[in-house]
Amino acid sequence: MTTQVRTLHASEWDGWYGKLERAFGGVPESPEERGLFRDLTEIDRSIGVWDGAEVVGTAGAFSFQVSVPGGALLPAAGVTMVSVQATHRRRGLLTEMMRQQLDDVRSREEPLAVLTASEPAIYGRFGYGTATYQAQLRVETERVTLTLPDGTDGVRLRVVPPAEAVADCERVYAQLVAGRPGMLARQPGWERLPLLDPPGDREGAGELLCVLAEVAGEVRGYARYAVKPEWGSSGPDGTVRLRDLEALDPVVRAALWRYLLSVDLTSTLVSYNRPVDDPLLHMVSDIRRCGVQVREGLFLRPVEVGAALAGRTYAAPVDVVLDVRDAFCPWNEGRWRLSGDAKGASCERTTDAPDLALSVRELGAAYLGGTRLSALAAAGRVRELRPGALAEASDAFGSDVTPWLPHGF
Structure with a gap:
């Protein structure tokens, strides 16, 4: 077998990305998601393996800045879109792509490389260690109460279309990055990622909503979520699907959580990515009713x-x-x-x-x-x-x- 590893040409992106989709099960992404990642792809940081005219391997990187202890933002290569076709496994193609990619990262003087993994067992041999964890929550909202700080009732909440709140949400997010290691400074274009809401991906839920939390006219927190309505024999049994929640102080955070745990006609809140030290876990009356599970998040290698x-x-x-x-x-x-x-x-x-x-x-x-x-x-x-x-x-x-x-x- 003769293969070639090289940098992608812009005109090759569609075929290259299509092979990535095939490697992840073959279900095409929505036009919205595919279009976003086409725009975000850094062509000069995207490589592929060709067997003749066929793409059999893919890998890319984003130019990120990641927060580290002390609040500094360090350049980091965000490794992404890694795949090898099933026909070409166990032939060293992944190792060859990782080799070329890390040499490129070094030449760019980026001290860190980071990634998320579909299969965590893969990347340890390339020097990546599990650097962050995330909590998955399934809160029984009808059986959990919250201990709220003074001032919670003074927070004003407004539900708005997510696209109309981007500037306010990004302003809040940016103020939080330096305070928590592992957060990514949002580069231009990435503010579109939390807004992705293709109808075909909702699985019975309604459209994405955004609730803004204001104090004295200033937006100091937000949450983006959707509601999946369901009905059982005893009545409404819907689910709040929380996408993200950020707040600049405990009072605003408490107001947002109280709102989300009180949405009409729902009995459950689900979130797949919260910090393992999320303050919510110290506000609830019964942590056993929160279904906490922990899994790996970000992998990092110096x-x-x-x-x-x-x-x-x-x-x-x-x-x-x-x-x-x-x-x-x-x-x-x-x-x-x-x-x-x-x-x-x-x-x-x-x-x-x-x-x-x-x-x-x-x-x-x-x-x-x-x-x-x-x-x-x-x-x-x-x-x-x-x-x-x-x-x-x-x-x-x-x-x-x-x-x-x-x-x-």
Whole structure:
């Protein structure tokens, strides 16, 4: 078999994307969704594998900025649209695309690469660690009450068409990005993603709605949702399907949750992506009635270890030598001295004796502060070489706010 891996030409996008759809089950996306991702695709960051005239593999990347502990926004390649046709599996094509892609990321001086995975088992061998988790909720709204902060009744709520509220919602979102690691600064065009609402994808629900929360005339929060009406033998049994909810303060957040849990003719609220430290879990009367399930969210790999570790701050003073293994990106191999605190950090090569030994995958998992190095050590994935170094580094890498990716890509 002779195959060729190369960058996509703009005229090839439709066939290339069609093969991606085939690899994910063959059901064509709606014209709205397909059109959005056609507009968002960065052609010069999209690659394919050709077997003759046939596309048999796809991969792409978006140019993102991701929030890291300390509030900085670091450049990150958002790896996406990865597929290999079933006829060409186990021939090294994925590895070849990952190789070309990470070399390109390095040439662009992006210290991080991030992705979401349809199959989480795939990407560990390429150095990606699970950096964020997300909570899925199924709240029995008729059996749960909320403890509300003072002032909740002073919040004004307005339901508006989502397209009319984009500017207000984006203004709220932008104010929150630096405060939670893992959030993506919204690049031009991405404000359209939360508005996607093809009728064929609603599965019996109504159109997407947006509720704005205002205080003294200022929009300080929003939620986008749809209602799926259902009726049982005892009456209405509808479901609120929450797409996203963001708020700038606890009072506004409480007002939005109270509204959503009180929508007429519904008994359930479902959300598939909330932070695992969502304040709602401390407002409800019975967490058992919230059906909480946790799954992985964002996978992250440092592409340039030194720049990545120096680009964030640390919750406690740290001075450790890390012995890093990275067979796929060998420029990261070796010993790195990380010195930092809440004000900043440096990370330089060193010949000093190592304090901790780990692979770049463990660094990716711990990088945003959502996974403790001590937990990885307990699983045998990090080795302590100097007594006390593990506790020091584990505390330093932590984040007071749990990292979270609000939406996929």
